[in-house]
Amino acid sequence: xxxxxxLVLAGCAAxxxxxxxxxxxxxxxxxxERAVTAAERRAGLEGxxxxxxxxxxxxxxxxxxxxxxxxxxxxxxxxxxxxxxSGLVTALEREIPAGDPTVRCGxxxxxxxxxxxxxxEVVPGAAAAGL
Numbered sequence: 282x283x284x285x286x287x288l289v290l291a292g293c294a295a296x297x298x299x300x301x302x303x304x305x306x307x308x309x310x311x312x313x314e315r316a317v318t319a320a321e322r323r324a325g326l327e328g329x330x331x332x333x334x335x336x337x338x339x340x341x342x343x344x345x346x347x348x349x350x351x352x353x354x355x356x357x358x359x360x361x362x363x364x365x366x367s368g369l370v371t372a373l374e375r376e377i378p379a380g381d382p383t384v385r386c387g388x389x390x391x392x393x394x395x396x397x398x399x400x401x402e403v404v405p406g407a408a409a410a411g412l
Contacts, residue, residue: 296312297313297314299311299339299412300411301403301407301408302407303403303404303408308407309395310335311337311393312336313336313338313339314338314339315339316339316341322341322342326338326394327354327355331356332357332395332396337393337395337396338394339393341390342391345365345366345389345390346389349386350374350384350392351381351383351385352380352381352383353381354380355380356379357396357397358377358379358398359396360373360374360375360377360394360400360401361373361377361385361393361394362395362400363388363389363391363392364390364392364412365388366390368391368408368412369406369408369409370403370404370407371387371388372387372389373403373405374387375398375400375401376398391409391412393409
């Protein structure tokens with residue numbers, strides 16, 4: 282008697298990984314969760330556990346525009362990396378304190394939120410891949 286085995290991998294899709302490079306050198310690589318809808322972007326990291334090293338939240342906006350983030354209601358500090366439609370870093374907000382409701386804005390199509398200090402080596406003009 283022959284048996285056929287079928288392996289089903291439900292929910293095992295490869296995670297999205299965003300990498301940032303400056304002059305060809307890798308300066309940050311992050312496994313991301315995507316926030317695509319307005320409701321997901323508004324909720325952001327509020328009420329979540331601190332981001333583990335190498336993890337982040339990628340806020341996706343429908344078009345490149347002036348976009349803003351805040352860290353009110355979040356129990357840990359973050360860095361915010363603003364990326365334009367071509368994937369270049371346009372602005373950085375480093376070490377935004379936990380619970381800080383101050384609005385920080387920049388021109389972007391995406392904003393990558395990572396744990397405080399994770400973007401220490403990222404500079405304006407760095408290029409992102411994996412968006």
